[in-house]
Each structure stands twice: as C-alpha cells, then as structure tokens.
Amino acid sequence: MSNLNVDSYIQQIPKQAAHRIETEQEAIEIAKQLAAKFLLGAAERDQQRLLPVDELNAYSQSGLWAIRVPKAFGGIDASYRTVVEVFKIIAEADGSLGQIPQNHISIVDTLLFDASDSQKKFFYDLVLKGIRFGNAFSEIGNKHVADFQTKIKKQGNDYIVNGKKFFSTGALLAHWIPIVAVDDEANAYLAITPRDTAGLTIRNDWSSFGQKTTASGSVEIENVRVPAEYVVAIHSFENPTPTGAISQILQAAIDAGLARSAIEETIHYVKQHTRPWIDAKQDKATEDHFTIATIGDLKTRLQAAEAVLDLAADQIDIAISEVSEENSAQASILVAQAKILTTEIAILATNKLFELAGTRSTLAAHNLDRHWRNARTHTLHDPVRWKYYVVGNYYLNDIQPERHAWL
Numbered sequence: 001m002s003n004l005n006v007d008s009y010i011q012q013i014p015k016q017a018a019h020r021i022e023t024e025q026e027a028i029e030i031a032k033q034l035a036a037k038f039l040l041g042a043a044e045r046d047q048q049r050l051l052p053v054d055e056l057n058a059y060s061q062s063g064l065w066a067i068r069v070p071k072a073f074g075g076i077d078a079s080y081r082t083v084v085e086v087f088k089i090i091a092e093a094d095g096s097l098g099q100i101p102q103n104h105i106s107i108v109d110t111l112l113f114d115a116s117d118s119q120k121k122f123f124y125d126l127v128l129k130g131i132r133f134g135n136a137f138s139e140i141g142n143k144h145v146a147d148f149q150t151k152i153k154k155q156g157n158d159y160i161v162n163g164k165k166f167f168s169t170g171a172l173l174a175h176w177i178p179i180v181a182v183d184d185e186a187n188a189y190l191a192i193t194p195r196d197t198a199g200l201t202i203r204n205d206w207s208s209f210g211q212k213t214t215a216s217g218s219v220e221i222e223n224v225r226v227p228a229e230y231v232v233a234i235h236s237f238e239n240p241t242p243t244g245a246i247s248q249i250l251q252a253a254i255d256a257g258l259a260r261s262a263i264e265e266t267i268h269y270v271k272q273h274t275r276p277w278i279d280a281k282q283d284k285a286t287e288d289h290f291t292i293a294t295i296g297d298l299k300t301r302l303q304a305a306e307a308v309l310d311l312a313a314d315q316i317d318i319a320i321s322e323v324s325e326e327n328s329a330q331a332s333i334l335v336a337q338a339k340i341l342t343t344e345i346a347i348l349a350t351n352k353l354f355e356l357a358g359t360r361s362t363l364a365a366h367n368l369d370r371h372w373r374n375a376r377t378h379t380l381h382d383p384v385r386w387k388y389y390v391v392g393n394y395y396l397n398d399i400q401p402e403r404h405a406w407l
C-alpha cells in the first residue's frame with residue numbers, strides 16, 4: 001500500500017483515561033463484549049483492507065492493554081492464563097485486532113525486567129491512561145532476525161537512533177514507538193519515543209495477503225533524538241527471564257484464536273449451507289459420518305493445544321516470580337510445544353473449512369479464505385520446524401533453549 005494519507009492515522013492522546021479493570025474475570029468479560037462487536041465488521045475490514053481505527057481505540061480504552069501492569073504501579077498484574085484467554089477471544093473475532101497489541105504487551109513486561117523504577121512509573125502511567133505502544137523491532141535483508149543494523153549513539157543527555165524496520169505491527173496506529181537498536185559494541189537498547197517524533201516515518205506499506213489490517217509496514221528512523229530517560233538497556237536475554245516465552249505465547253494465543261474462528265465458521269457453514277455427499281445417503285451434511293468425525297478431530301486438537309497453552313502460561317508466571325535458569329527454560333519449552341500445536345491446528349482447521357463446507361464456500365462473497373490467509377501468514381512468524389528440535393534437544397540431551405525473542 002502507498003504512504004498516502006498516513007498522517008490521518010496519527011493517533012491523538014486519549015482525551016479520557018482508559019477504564020481501570022479491577023479483576024481478571026472482568027478482563028475476560030470485557031474481551032467477550034468487545035469481540036462480539038469486532039466480529040461484525042471483520043470480514044469487510046479484511047476484504048477492503050480497512051484499518052480498525054475505531055475498534056482499536058475501543059480496545060485500548062477498555063483497559064485490556066494495561067492488564068499486565070504490576071499492582072505496585074496501579075495495575076492488576078494479570079496472570080498469563082488471563083492474558084492468553086483475552087488474546088484468543090479477540091483473535092477469534094478478528095485476527096488482525098488480535099495481533100496488534102502483541103508487541104505492546106511484550107513491552108510492558110520488558111519494562112518489568114529491564115527498566116528503572118522511574119521509567120516503570122512513567123511508562124506504566126501512560127499505559128494505564130490508554131497509551132498504545134507500537135513496534136519497531138524487526139528488520140529485513142540482514143543475516144538473520146537478530147542481526148540488528150539499527151544503531152543508537154549517546155549524544156549529550158540524549159541518544160540518536162538511525163535505521164529502518166519492517167513487520168512493525170501496530171506502529172501506524174500507536175501513540176509511542178519502542179525501537180530496538182544496538183550500539184557499536186552490539187549492546188541492545190529499547191528507545192521509546194512518541195509517534196510524531198521528528199525523523200520517525202511510518203509507512204502504511206503492509207501488503208501481505210493475510211493479517212491485512214495490522215498495519216505491519218515499515219518504520220524509517222533518521223537521526224531520531226530520544227532522551228536518556230526514555231531509553232532502556234535490554235538485559236532480559238542475558239538473565240534467566242521468560243521474555244522470549246512471553247513473546248512466543250502471545251503468538252501461540254493468536255493462532256489458537258484463529259483456529260477457534262475457523263472451526264466455528266466451519267460448523268456454522270456446514271449446518272446452514274453444505275449439502276450431504278451423494279454416497280453418504282444422508283439427508284443433511286451434519287449427518288455425514290466423515291464430517292462428524294473431522295469436526296471431532298478438530299475440536300480435540302484445538303482443546304489439546306489450548307490445554308498446553310494454559311500449562312505454558314502457568315509456567316511463565318512461575319518464571320516471573322521465581323527467577324531461575326530452569327524455570328525460564330521450562331517456560332520456553334512449554335511455549336514451544338504450545339506453538340507447535342496451535343500452528344498445526346490453525347493450518348489444519350483453515351484447510352478443513354473448505355473441505356467440509358464445499359466448493360460454494362470459496363465464493364468471494366463469503367470471504368472465508370481470510371481464515372486460511374490469516375493463519376498461514378501469522379504462523380510464519382517463526383519456524384515451527386525449529387520448535388521440534390529445541391524441545392527434543394531439551395528432553396534428550398538436556399540442552400536448554402537459547403535466550404531470544406523467538407523462543
């Protein structure tokens with residue numbers, strides 16, 4: 001997509017503070033209420049590539065983007081079971097809306113591990129007011145995903161940042177942009193700056209066939225000046241924190257939500273429209289033995305994946321409260337297993353949708369292909385083939401997983 005009219009997407013600071021969620025059950029109930037509204041226009045937004053501006057404002061103003069803020073700073077410090085369930089609920093309604101807060105939540109926990117107390121207070125106050133963090137992390141054209149070429153240099157009381165990012169989910173519609181950059185010694189920093197900072201250009205050039213309305217395009221950073229108090233040295237991956245597992249479990253939760261949506265869409269379509277196959281000798285498609293068995297298989301695989309997600313979420317909570325090498329490693333392993341299962345069911349469910357629904361389900365008017373496109377796109381975030389290797393190496397050879405954002 002072009003860069004035309006990007007200025008129209010610059011988000012103003014909310015005029016009213018976001019709702020303060022008091023309990024985890026309230027968070028889940030609010031997510032369900034929002035999901036019912038988000039579902040109504042999801043197919044149209046995907047078909048026309050309409051950015052969910054109003055929906056996103058409602059989402060962040062609901063207080064759900066602040067549920068990981070620690071209690072000491074005014075939040076509820078929600079468990080990761082609750083965070084995962086919120087992500088699944090929203091992603092089931094609209095995959096793109098489900099993905100947009102992914103990096104925001106990761107940043108909230110990165111601050112927990114790496115920021116000073118004064119930085120935590122400042123940024124958590126912003127989050128509680130409804131401020132959204134975007135994402136300027138990933139780059140393309142480098143040797144590998146962690147080969148960052150975006151540079152940061154100290155200049156007086158400030159830092160100067162230069163580079164270019166892509167896959168910048170949510171940046172176009174964010175209020176503040178966290179930028180990952182490295183110094184000349186390859187030390188990593190998080191430079192967090194307002195969306196309208198001079199030298200920061202966000203392009204609406206995301207052209208993927210799936211997750212079309214995440215605004216995951218590019219960010220150009222040209223001599224961007226960031227005050228030292230907005231710069232956080234990243235030590236999360238040097239220490240045994242579950243930072244990587246946190247990033248990954250959010251990915252897996254989104255995939256589970258996409259799978260949920262595809263399965264429910266399949267059930268609805270088969271009940272309403274699908275004809276029984278001639279050899280089934282049945283009056284309704286819902287009486288076809290093979291269709292019944294396939295739905296049973298999909299539901300079983302989904303529930304198994306979600307059960308492992310819950311186990312992984314519990315282990316992340318343990319790894320946060322009881323910091324150790326083993327707790328961190330177990331969190332990464334369980335999340336890797338969950339990622340394997342959620343990826344497989346998301347792809348399987350979106351394929352089976354058309355197999356069970358029939359040829360007519362492929363008509364453009366239904367836009368059911370968005371389920372497959374979203375699942376295929378989002379599950380490419382990191383290669384599941386390596387998850388199998390990491391899990392096997394842990395159990396067979398006692399090799400702990402590497403520490404990075406992809407484990």
